[in-house]
Amino acid sequence: MNRMPLLLLIPALLMACAGRDAPPTAEEVDAAFPPEDTVRCIDIRRVRSIEPIGNHTLLFYMRSGDVWRNRLRTACPGLHRHSKFLYEVRGSQLCSLDSFYLLLDDGFGFRRGAGCALGEFDLLNEEQAEALRQMR
DSSP states (O other): OOHHHHHHHHHHHHHHHTTOSSOOOHHHHHHHSOOOSEESEEEGGGEEEEEEETTTEEEEEETTSOEEEEEOSSOOTTOOTTOEEEEOOSSSEEETTOEEEEEEEOSSSEEEEEEEEOOOEEEEOHHHHHHHHHHO
């Protein structure tokens, strides 16, 4: 992979997103870092944390230090930086087309909100993950 264009792209992305109120669109995220090799599933037991980027992308931080991006099948209404959610897992794998649900705080506890479908996963390097975090 030629690293020079990536290093030039990151500052341009950060300047373009600085001061914006709206989260990045799926097209902006994909244009910044087009998915390369994708996989259908990741091992859920190795996930350390999950971070939403806009309402269409999740970053899965693994115990190993890897970061997997999941581009959701469609935008997930209400998903944002501080969202709480749960996902249903059958076995130890979290896979494309599996669902997760937003948890909504109604003042008396949490209730299950909209369901959203996962897409395929692709592995990001640390520079890419950091640039996407800055796009939030």
